[in-house]
Amino acid sequence: MIRATFTASALLVAGLAMGYTASATADDIERGERLSSSCVACHGPGGNSHIPAMYPSLAGRDAGELATLLAAYRDGDIQDSQMTPQATHLSDEDIVDLAAYFAAQEPK
Numbered sequence: 001m002i003r004a005t006f007t008a009s010a011l012l013v014a015g016l017a018m019g020y021t022a023s024a025t026a027d028d029i030e031r032g033e034r035l036s037s038s039c040v041a042c043h044g045p046g047g048n049s050h051i052p053a054m055y056p057s058l059a060g061r062d063a064g065e066l067a068t069l070l071a072a073y074r075d076g077d078i079q080d081s082q083m084t085p086q087a088t089h090l091s092d093e094d095i096v097d098l099a100a101y102f103a104a105q106e107p108k
């Protein structure tokens with residue numbers, strides 16, 4: 001039951017992100033960039049992690065995948081003592097914009 005809920009919710013956000021990045025405007029990515037200021041401490045500038053084994057790199061990854069993972073942390077389907085508190089307050093729109101921003105960054 002929990003699993004089914006997770007799948008439905010995560011797929012919805014992922015679907016939003018995929019449709020959204022296809023049509024992501026500079027404003028959407030810019031909003032994601034503003035929201036990302038709290039993420040860079042761990043995930044590195046532009047999502048290029050300094051310590052990828054501990055903090056996964058996010059730059060240039062598939063927006064749908066990033067959105068699915070973020071929704072899973074937010075909804076408690078994946079739990080991590082560091083990451084969970086970062087995701088609990090995010091709206092669907094925040095998740096989609098953050099995913100669009102990191103997907104648009106060049107991996108280094």
Ligand code: HEC
Pocket residue numbers: 035036038039040041042043054055056058066069070078079080082083086087098
């Ligand atoms: C305090 C450090 C910290 C901050 C700040 C942080 N994260 Fe994370 N994040 C982590 C850690 C640690 C993991 C890996 C957790 C695990 O292994 O489950 C992670 C995992 C992730 C993942 C999954 C990546 C994967 O490959 O599994 C995504 C997506 C993500 N973070 C996005 C974000 C976003 C977006 C923000 C800002 C809103 C953010 N994180 C802020 C520490 C942080």
